[in-house]
Every structure is written in C-alpha cells, then in structure tokens.
Amino acid sequence: MRTMQVAVKDLGVTYPISEGTLTVIDDFDLHVQSGQMVCLAGRSGSGKTSILKALAGFHVPTVGSVTWNGTDLRAMSPAEVADLRREHVGYMDQEAALLPELTALENCLVPILPDGRQAVRRARVRAREMLEALGLGERLGWRPAQLSGGERQRLVLARVFTQQTPAIIADEPTASLDRTWADRVIEHLRNHAHQGGLVVVASHDPAVSQAANQTMHLT
Numbered sequence: 001m002r003t004m005q006v007a008v009k010d011l012g013v014t015y016p017i018s019e020g021t022l023t024v025i026d027d028f029d030l031h032v033q034s035g036q037m038v039c040l041a042g043r044s045g046s047g048k049t050s051i052l053k054a055l056a057g058f059h060v061p062t063v064g065s066v067t068w069n070g071t072d073l074r075a076m077s078p079a080e081v082a083d084l085r086r087e088h089v090g091y092m093d094q095e096a097a098l099l100p101e102l103t104a105l106e107n108c109l110v111p112i113l114p115d116g117r118q119a120v121r122r123a124r125v126r127a128r129e130m131l132e133a134l135g136l137g138e139r140l141g142w143r144p145a146q147l148s149g150g151e152r153q154r155l156v157l158a159r160v161f162t163q164q165t166p167a168i169i170a171d172e173p174t175a176s177l178d179r180t181w182a183d184r185v186i187e188h189l190r191n192h193a194h195q196g197g198l199v200v201v202a203s204h205d206p207a208v209s210q211a212a213n214q215t216m217h218l219t
C-alpha cells in the first residue's frame with residue numbers, strides 16, 4: 001500500500017453568510033501518516049465535517065494549507081484533486097451520495113469505472129467480498145431506495161473499501177448503525193490503519209475515539 005501523509009497547517013474555514021462571514025475553524029493543525037487512525041470529536045457544528053472536506057480537497061482553504069505527500073492542494077488542478085480522491089484518498093460522506101438507478105454492487109464499482117474494464121472486473125470480486133463482510137450479501141442487486149439507512153451507510157463503506165485507497169476519510173461512519181455493526185465498521189477502519197493505511201474519522205461515537213491512535217477534540 002502506498003505510504004501517505006497529510007499535513008494541515010494553520011487551517012481556517014469560513015463560510016459566507018448574509019451577515020458577512022462565519023468562521024468555523026481557526027488556526028487548526030493536524031498531521032497524520034500511514035498506520036494511524038485519527039478521530040475528530042466535538043459538539044455538533046464544531047467544524048468536523050468542514051475539516052474533513054478540506055482534507056479531501058472539496059474546498060480549497062482560504063487560510064492555511066492542506067498538503068498530501070508534500071503537495072499542497074492549492075498547487076493541484078481540480079482534475080488532479082479528483083484523481084487524488086479516486087486513487088489515494090477515499091471519502092465517505094454523511095449524506096452518502098449513491099446513484100439511485102444502480103444496484104448496491106454497481107454503486108460500489110462507480111469510482112473504479114475510469115480505470116477500465118479489467119480493473120472493474122477485479123473490483124467486482126472485492127466489492128462482493130466487502131458487501132458480504134458488511135452484511136449486504138443478500139442485497140447485491142438492490143437499489144439504494146430499497147435499503148435501510150444503516151444498510152445504505154454500510155454500502156457507502158463497502159464502496160470506499162472497494163476503492164482500496166491507502167487513505168480513508170470517513171464522516172460519522174457509525175451514525176446510523178446499531179452497536180454490533182458500528183463495532184464491525186470500526187474494526188474495518190482500524191484494520192485498514194494496522195495494515196498501513198491512513199484513516200481520519202469524524203465521530204461522536206466514543207468507541208471510534210477509543211479505537212483511534214489519537215483524538216482531537218474540537219470546541
């Protein structure tokens with residue numbers, strides 16, 4: 001697995017609002033490398049998702065920098081950032097953007113499509129394994145609307161693991177899961193780090209924090 005490291009330096013996140021700007025994150029620093037799982041904890045609205053989105057390059061920081069393996073995201077074109085996410089930094093969203101017309105198995109293969117037929121064939125085997133491991137073996141041909149909230153969340157996780165990116169960024173990956181499934185998902189994320197992956201998770205779940213090497217509490 002490719003070695004990854006991410007350095008966040010003096011990060012500031014602001015949003016334009018009708019009264020001017022809202023500063024959500026100010027002067028935030030973080031350093032994570034392969035083999036580590038880091039948890040971002042803190043009250044709702046403290047800015048966890050904003051940090052994860054900056055890490056994944058969904059918005060370029062106005063203040064400070066995010067650097068993956070020595071390359072500042074600001075020096076990368078939008079296409080290069082998209083490639084970074086597809087090949088190296090898998091992102092699992094709270095809103096779980098799944099394509100409604102595609103089955104669970106097909107949804108897992110979407111990020112692999114640009115890699116061509118052979119890669120998709122290989123990924124199909126991996127996708128099945130991940131879906132089975134996450135309790136969706138009987139749901140391979142089902143569409144997202146036919147799944148429960150917790151099943152959809154596990155499907156998004158299966159998709160991220162199918163991508164086999166060395167880094168995984170996950171936003172509240174256990175939020176819709178019961179304790180048993182939440183613990184299994186945490187185990188998968190921890191194993192990814194143990195096997196040399198890099199994991200950053202935003203979570204309210206104390207079990208995620210316990211499994212992580214480091215927890216940063218946002219206020």
Ligand SMILES: Nc1ncnc2c1ncn2[C@@H]1O[C@H](COP(=O)(O)OP(=O)(O)OP(=O)(O)O)[C@@H](O)[C@H]1O
Nearest residue numbers: 015016017022024043044045046047048049050051
């Ligand atoms: N696009 C936006 N425009 C304006 N304000 C925003 C925008 N996105 C987020 N915010 C505000 O930024 C703050 C931080 O939001 P963020 O989603 O990062 O918090 P969070 O810690 O992940 O919250 P939660 O635990 O509830 O998911 C919130 O007060 C939110 O209202």
